[in-house]
Amino acid sequence: MSEHIVPVRIYVTIFLALLVGTTLTVMAAFYDFPWQFNTIIALTIASVKATLVVLYFMHVRYSSRLVWVIVAAALFWMAILFALTLSDYQTREWLSSGY
Amino acid sequence: MEQQREAGTLGMWVFLVTEIMFFGGMFLAYTLYRSMFPAAFASASNHLDITLGAVNTGVLILSSFTMAMAVYFTQIGKRRPQILCLVLTLILGLTFLGIKAVEYHDKYTDRLIPGHLIPSAPFGPAVNEHGKPPDHHKLTLLTGATLPQVEMFYWIYFAMTGMHALHMIIGAGLLTFLLIYSIKGRFDPEYHSPVEVIGLYWHFVDIVWIFLFPLLYLLGRHLEHG
Numbered sequence: 001m002s003e004h005i006v007p008v009r010i011y012v013t014i015f016l017a018l019l020v021g022t023t024l025t026v027m028a029a030f031y032d033f034p035w036q037f038n039t040i041i042a043l044t045i046a047s048v049k050a051t052l053v054v055l056y057f058m059h060v061r062y063s064s065r066l067v068w069v070i071v072a073a074a075l076f077w078m079a080i081l082f083a084l085t086l087s088d089y090q091t092r093e094w095l096s097s098g099y
Numbered sequence: 100m101e102q103q104r105e106a107g108t109l110g111m112w113v114f115l116v117t118e119i120m121f122f123g124g125m126f127l128a129y130t131l132y133r134s135m136f137p138a139a140f141a142s143a144s145n146h147l148d149i150t151l152g153a154v155n156t157g158v159l160i161l162s163s164f165t166m167a168m169a170v171y172f173t174q175i176g177k178r179r180p181q182i183l184c185l186v187l188t189l190i191l192g193l194t195f196l197g198i199k200a201v202e203y204h205d206k207y208t209d210r211l212i213p214g215h216l217i218p219s220a221p222f223g224p225a226v227n228e229h230g231k232p233p234d235h236h237k238l239t240l241l242t243g244a245t246l247p248q249v250e251m252f253y254w255i256y257f258a259m260t261g262m263h264a265l266h267m268i269i270g271a272g273l274l275t276f277l278l279i280y281s282i283k284g285r286f287d288p289e290y291h292s293p294v295e296v297i298g299l300y301w302h303f304v305d306i307v308w309i310f311l312f313p314l315l316y317l318l319g320r321h322l323e324h325g
Contacts, residue, residue: 003101003104003174005171005174005175006167006171008168008171011164011167011168011171012164014164015160015161015163015164018160018163019157019160022153022156022157022160022312025312025313025317026149026153026317029313029317029318029320029321030320030321030323031321032321032322033321038318038321039318042313042314042317042318043310043313043314045313046309046310046312046313046314049309050306050309050310053163053302053305053306053309054302054306056167057163057164057166057167057298057302057305058298058299058302058303063108064105066109067108067109067112070109070112070113070116071112071116073116074115074116074119074120077116077120078119078120078123081120081123081124081127082123082127082130085127085131086130086131089131089134
């Protein structure tokens with residue numbers, strides 16, 4: 001038995017942090033921030049919550065390097081998906097002839 | 100045993116990567132259409148029930164916690180609390196689906212199911228007029244928003260929450276299987292890969308919702324009275 005057992009204290013802390021994150025994101029949504037900050041704040045809070053779930057509830061923090069690589073690969077390919085598609089859509093207006 | 104457990108966890112992660120790509124495509128579609136129709140997306144989003152959405156977020160987070168605790172109690176070999184945690188997780192998962200069903204029904208009565216998915220009630224919500232007191236069953240269109248664009252939001256809303264709900268239903272089935280096996284006493288500190296692996300799946304579905312909630316329910320709230 002060399003499996004890492006995460007203490008209950010950590011699970012409770014993460015659970016409370018997730019609830020706080022949810023409350024914050026709802027409160028922030030009603031406040032009118034300048035520019036795109038409403039979206040940025042919402043996505044930042046969601047990413048922090050997701051990271052907490054992945055690291056602690058899903059034990060990635062205590063997992064082998066191989067699991068880390070697989071998670072990182074997923075994020076990397078998501079980034080490619082978004083970067084290439086958005087770079088297409090964002091640059092279409094540059095063409096004077098339309099598309 | 101150690102190597103077997105490691106292989107099982109790794110296999111589940113590879114499956115979850117394919118799931119991330121699957122949901123990733125839908126998040127991409129959402130991003131593109133939202134950037135094209137920002138006013139319509141904000142208007143349509145404001146019609147969603149924020150209370151039910153927030154409560155469901157809490158329910159799902161709590162269910163992730165009880166799932167993590169089920170894995171914990173299996174690891175230390177305490178069967179009764181393990182079964183209790185699995186039962187709680189299952190009940191919370193079904194609660195989520197129940198609340199989701201109430202929301203879907205509200206959308207149905209407000210004629211917000213897109214296209215002709217419901218032949219007797221095609222998409223055609225009533226719209227609040229300027230200067231009159233708003234009716235919360237009617238849609239309030241912000242400047243620049245049109246109904247076909249709002250319909251696009253609801254296509255994406257139903258595709259994403261529908262696929263998420265399907266994952267929840269599958270998860271509830273998997274939890275039932277876990278429950279039967281743990282009542283039979285199949286899991287102990289030495290062998291419990293199914294609990295761990297299904298736990299990973301359950302947390303993944305929770306993460307999808309963590310992103311869906313702000314992106315679908317909260318995006319236009321700051322524009323509601325402006």
